[in-house]
Amino acid sequence: MTSQNNKTPLPLEGIRVIDMTIVWAGPYATMLFSDMGAEVIRVESLQTPDINTRGNPRPPKGLLGTPRANMFPNRDPGKRPWERGASFAYSGRNKRSVTADLLRDEGREVFFRLAKASDVFIENGAAGTVEKLGITYDVLKDINPKLIMCSLPGYGTNGPYKYYKGYGANVEAVCGHTYLRGYPDMDFTGTSPIFHADPAAGGTAAFLIMSALINRRKTGKGQYINLSQAENMITQLPQAFMDYSMNGRVRERMGNRHSKHTQGCYPCVGEDNWVVMTIRNNQEWESLCKAMSKTELINDPRFNNMDKRIENHDDIDQIISKWTTDKEKYEVFRTLQSLGIPCGPVAKPNDVLTDPHNIERGLYEEHYHPSLEGAFKYPGPMFEMSKTPLRIRKLFPTLGEDNEYIYKDLLGYSDEEYSKLQEQKHIGDTYFDLGLEDLSGNIV
């Protein structure tokens, strides 16, 4: 990951980011930085495991009886489960790891020295989490006035919900997204949690931090960014909020349907296989009827314009389902796309890995990590850049993998100081005192 002078630098090479993010929202933000070449350093603790990101260091045996055990190679968490979980195996790419116990003075000193040498500090613990460690923007700006700090808890670091807990599914509920999705013919208990608020907030956080970095080039000053994940999710729901503002209308959920098109999810051959499609105009309807060999439906008075098709949506769904039910989902996809109809399979993991388009685009990269049995295909960076191809340069770091580099090369700790911090259990590669009850203060 060190810069190579004879190579074209990646866009964000030269930017250093302190990463104290957890779960998905914050780690997604720092993936954007690490993929584009920033040096992202995760600060971790040997005393307070980050169970939300690396996973529970001692997974309860009860959990191993659930599908969540599939997060581990061969369903075996092994002796070091924090280096074997699928979630961090994905989000940890191109990042470094350093350990220090920030609950103690020497650990905080390490953090402050790192803050002095960094451009960005990002965290998404519940509001108050880093504050309790004595880490606030007011303290950091005296140490490094150029530092940009970003907090992105569920609801922001001020206001009546400041200390409220929230995973992606929770903030989506507060902001209105949950109300707008799910089966319209059932009550809301049929609406399963989703966590889109996480990538949504991570994306905005990275964007705002980059804006602040550009701002700093002019002003020479850093700043504090206080982002609310829930508000951020609202920025992706404008139709519903503008309709309410303009017309006083409270939008209700539509399931898989669309207000102006016919659209649905239809069964295909095999177990749990589905295909989705949207019919946006008369031409697409005509093409679909021809594909189904039901040309008599083109001018059927129930279906011969968009309004009538929406009125008779249930009938259309039945007709399409009957047609798709004995077909392969990829067969329906290819047939309808060749006619210009937006259609796609509901993809499962093996589908996306073997999809010829994804293969030709080089979306998945095969890599080997010593903590995992075998080489696996990892989703690569989120976009392509013509002059600085983005790649997984290195998989996720093991706990404290970059301690030597960070302490000695970057922060100038001597060998003696390093040994002492090892003895004091700041530096290491394994958690100490794994009492789960100790974790309660430091999670989302």
Added chain:
Amino acid sequence: MTALNGIRVIDLTRYISGPFCTRQLATMGAEIIKIEKPISGDPTRNIEPFYNDAPGIENSGLFLYLNMSKKGITLDYKKSKGKEILLELVRTADIVVENFRPTFLPELNLSYEDLKKVNPNLIMTSISNFGQTGPYRDFELTEIVMYAMGLTMNVTGLASREPQKAGLTVMQHQAGSVAANATLGAYLGREMHGISQHIDVSLLETQLTSIDRTGAQLLGYQFSGSNPFQRFGETSISILPMGVYPVSDGYVMFVGAHPHWWPRFVKMINRPDLFEDPRFQDSDYNFVYNLDYKEELEAIILEWMVQRTKQEVMQEAQAAGMAGTAINSMADAIVDPQFNFRNFFVEIDHPTTGTIKYPGVPAHFTDIIPELNRAPLLGEHNKEVYAELGYDEAELEKLVLEEVI
């Protein structure tokens, strides 16, 4: 001064993903010159919701939101004079953002390579359905197709029923957000290292590389041969509350994330007797995964929930350290005390709608002041922008007659 002041973006985008990308840039102060087709404009102008439900090119709430803080001009660059003017504009710009079909601009000789000839320092961001290359390059995409092929719909919904999409067009918005990140990353690369380049953002790939059960699902599947996530199973791996529950005036969402939250849960529902219950004594809380207890626990949870409003449940859950929140409608959210405390919704005046509330910028800054102005009327900034290029009134009138602008 706002963060991106002085950065000029030529915005050729339409619909949602592209305009959301440039909206992000606009709110941080970049100068966005949005180029629309003369007379009809961005097709989003014809997409609902409309003010008073009356269709009209200045009435679309979606357009008004997505194009805040931008300048708007009209230009038909399929015509040779129009193309000439576009190149003049590109010469003055730092960034071009477009979301046409990948073949559209190259066919007009307006590919990145063509644009670089007039502006060697140009950064260009191209957003498309499936990317600039590959066998699906020219395929059609809608929100539901994007979600289905993007590896999350398969684990959203109930196992007994068809998979469910997310709400409205959130995936297209997310693609715009990713594109905004790519654009600023490239801009920083140009400023720091002198590299100008072209960015290829595929809507599908922004989903396949997202983090809501995508990477973990794909790797978990390869690790174990089975999917760690599934529909419905999502809500039933533990006896702690997980998923949606009915309350007296609506519904709430719970994420019972960790087994060691058991004592918080017991405290929340005020049932200290459960601490004495011999079935719930394991200090590692393995019993939370014993679904034999599920039915009994659900009954206790439901009884507690239905005696409370969603606001009460949220407050009591949060006081106990449980991740429980109200499921708000738009009407609830817009008066929510947290959003109002932070002044998230902003009032914006527009000739069609008068002053109404818009979703604003979801962050507070110690230095940056976000730019939050109304969207442009069709061709509103023609005079200003074309005057800068040296066109006088008479020339502009001629361009109008020729339907170039």
